[in-house]
Amino acid sequence: MPDRSPSPHFATTRWSIVARAGAGAAPERGAALAELCELYWYPVYAFARRRGADPTDAEDHVQAFFADLLERGDIARADRERGRFRSFLLAAFNNFESKAREREGALKRGGGQRAVSLDGAEAERRLAEIGSDAEDPERLFLRTWALTLLEVVVERLGREYEDSGRGDLFAALRPTLVGDGVDGGLAAVAEALGSTEGAVKVAAHRLRQRFAALLRREVGETLVDPDEVEDEVRGLFEALA
Amino acid sequence: MQMPVHCPRCGAHLPARGALAGLCPACVLRQGAIALADPLVADDMASHDPSTDPPIDLAEVRRDFPQLEIIELIGRGGMGLVYRARQRRIDRPVALKLLSPEAAADPAFAERFLTEARALARLQHPNVVTVHDFGELGGRYFLLMEYVEGCSLRRLLDERAIDPQRALALVPAICAGLEYAHGQGVVHRDIKPENILVQPDGHVVIVDFGLARMVGSAGDDLRLTRASQIMGTPQYMAPEQIHRPLEVDHRADVYALGVVLYEMLTGEVPRGRYAAPSERVDVDPRLDEVVHRSLQGEPRDRFQSAAEFAAAIEATRSAPTVPAPARRVVRAPGRGFRLSFVNSNQYGGLWNLEGTISLDEDGLVIDHRPQGCPPFYVPTTRTLRIPFDEIVSIELRPKWFGRSRLDLRVRHLTTLDGFPQQHPGTVRIDFKRADGEHAAELVAAVGKALEGHSG
Known part of the structure; x- marks a missing residue:
């Protein structure tokens, strides 16, 4: 049998640090959770909006929810068993909302809680852009989740290229992330970069490989079991298709 | 120049801003999934392209x-x-x-x-x-x-x-x-x-x-x-x-x-x-x-x-082309037809199915497999058997252009392993016009068999 032990990189995904009891010290868990929340608040916001909250309420609820989550820091055992951060997040938000309804009014409007750097106006622009009206809240959550994750990955990819002084190359090859073929062809890209078409082709291929590697890593960060990455990608794909 | 709003490949909406601006998310993810299934992609970020090795002196x-x-x-x-x-x-x-x-x-x-x-x-x-x-x-x-x-x-x-x-x-x-x-x-x-x-x-x-x-x-x-x-x-x-x-x-x-x-x-x-x-x-x-x-x-x-x-x-x-020998098995419409299961949960309608349809002693045999899906979706060939007594009707809908269609109505449609769906459904089979003759042959054979069954 091949060695199936996960690579060291995956031994501690962000979500596994949070979800696995004893997987790390409490501060470490808190930091990992905060990082995840910072990246993935938008799907929760979209979900809240689609459930009927107006923009101000949604923003308040979402901030209060994350504040509560991060303050508690500890994840209930039942929740820990969830293998996916996104399933956890959705269930936890639902839970929070129903409790909030019970103690109606307890939620201070505009209480100034800033658990995550939620930009309400930007979130609204994005929501308007993707045309979410026809979708049920869960599906919208999943779709915005997939979009957010992809944005995180593409952005990281771009930063990586820039950091190594290849920002121009990234900008030129970015359209090839959806497959070969850019306006004017790779030959034009080659000319613009003062390179050869063959070299550009290789570079485009490598860009996609790098993207896939980052995608694998980022999806893995939201799971307990990195072996489920492909399953998760499939789920994301279905959400976007 | 205005940016296109929809993906020319899949028709999905293109984000106007953000990291994905102008990129179709579904196509990006598809490419990512393809690259992911590619064994050449290591999770190690220090991937290395050997072709850039300096040639040995x-x-x-x-x-x-x-x-x-x-x-x-x-x-x-x-x-x-x-x-x-x-x-x-x-x-x-x-x-x-x-x-x-x-x-x-x-x-x-x-x-x-x-x-x-x-x-x-x-x-x-x-x-x-x-x-x-x-x-x-x-x-x-x-x-x-x-x-x-x-x-x-x-x-x-x-x-x-x-x-x-x-x-x-x-x-x-x-x-x-x-x-x-x-x-x-x-x-x-x-x-x-x-x-x-x-x-x-x-x-x-x-x-x-x-x-x-x-x-x-x-x-x-x-x-x-x-x-x-x-x-x-x-x-x-x-x-x-x-x-x-x-x-x-x-x-x-x-x-x-x-x-x-x-x-x-x-x-x-x-x-x-x-x-x-x-x-x-x-x-x-x-x-x-x-x-x-x-x-x-x-x-x-x-x-x-x-x-x-x-x-x-x-x-x-x-050998020169010879007409297929007359056999009990009618292979029609041959390769490359598209199947869709109406009223079915199979594949969530995401992929096209392709396969062959043939006739044996007991009924229709439809071998099908998904096409065009990302490679991690190990595309397995499934066989759908439809006994004669399950067939409600079979209808040929020829077209002058595009693909012609066979509509096969069945009493119970069960297409997904371990996830049976037990109610009537239609198997819709689109096929190339070139296969029309085979399809007609198949319909005739089914009709004949059905007669034999009820009689």
Whole structure:
């Protein structure tokens, strides 16, 4: 049998640090959770909006929810068993909302809680852009989740290229992330970069490989079991298709 | 210029801003998934492209191999560097292959190299390159091989020098070499046009036998692919090479050769729901079946040997087209029809299904498999059996253009394993107009059988 032990990189995904009891010290868990929340608040916001909250309420609820989550820091055992951060997040938000309804009014409007750097106006622009009206809240959550994750990955990819002084190359090859073929062809890209078409082709291929590697890593960060990455990608794909 | 709002590939909405601005998220993810399923993608970010290795200093090679007159570098690829050389003492032209030092960094490599190289050195066949010697020198593994004059099939394809007739002349020779090697227990694992050399007289020699296994750590966890980054081109790889590397056998070569044949006939490698060769170029439609058979996802559905592959090709070359013998089994509408299950949860309507429909004693047999899905969706062929007493009606809806349709209404439609859906449904079968005759034949046969059943 091949060695199936996960690579060291995956031994501690962000979500596994949070979800696995004893997987790390409490501060470490808190930091990992905060990082995840910072990246993935938008799907929760979209979900809240689609459930009927107006923009101000949604923003308040979402901030209060994350504040509560991060303050508690500890994840209930039942929740820990969830293998996916996104399933956890959705269930936890639902839970929070129903409790909030019970103690109606307890939620201070505009209480100034800033658990995550939620930009309400930007979130609204994005929501308007993707045309979410026809979708049920869960599906919208999943779709915005997939979009957010992809944005995180593409952005990281771009930063990586820039950091190594290849920002121009990234900008030129970015359209090839959806497959070969850019306006004017790779030959034009080659000319613009003062390179050869063959070299550009290789570079485009490598860009996609790098993207896939980052995608694998980022999806893995939201799971307990990195072996489920492909399953998760499939789920994301279905959400976007 | 205004940015397009919808993806020209899939019609999805394009984000206007943010990191994904102007990029179709679904297509980006699809490409990502494809690259992810590609064993060449390691999760290690320090992925390394060996083709960027600086060429080894010719003087260095000359120093390491004093018995050889190193003439020139003739090839460089994932596997390493190839030099044209001459063995001084016996004045024999040879090819010296130096494997990439990347590969040798793998501790298990030495053992694998020795095992594989020994097996290669035993191969003696006119269509298989001869390995004269092998070993390790200065930390580099080398193979000393017969020098084959000629050029690769890749170059011939690039130069559009391959017409169908030439293609069909080449395949049996490739099969002969493969059949011999398979008989010796050696699977090539990386059949592709680059590895098929054609001499000026048309003689074929297959090179790089087993090299993929040698350097590619086939059978290892695909994640640990530092070494297998230099494995072959995924387009030619059988699905099991990606998904179940431990189960790879000689039938993976059959698949790869199917891809090569398709490429020789049409100029492109088959992707997703590929068109039958005869739809794209003027070739004997019987070749469609040969290609289709060799490209089956399940090894057991392919030709079971290279010899069988060759025989199928020879049959299309010699015998004139004859009408199919009248049998109980009606094969219609033949390859490449599209299935959709109405009222069904199968595949969530995401993928196209393709397959064949036939008739046996008990009813209709629909073999189908998803097409055009990302590679991690191991596309398995499923068989849907519809007994005669389940058939409510079958209706032919011919069209003047586009695809014609068969509507098959059944009492209970159960299409997803372990997820039965037990209510009436319709199986909608779109097929090419060219298959209309077969479809009519099928409908008539079903009608007849139904009469027999109720009577």
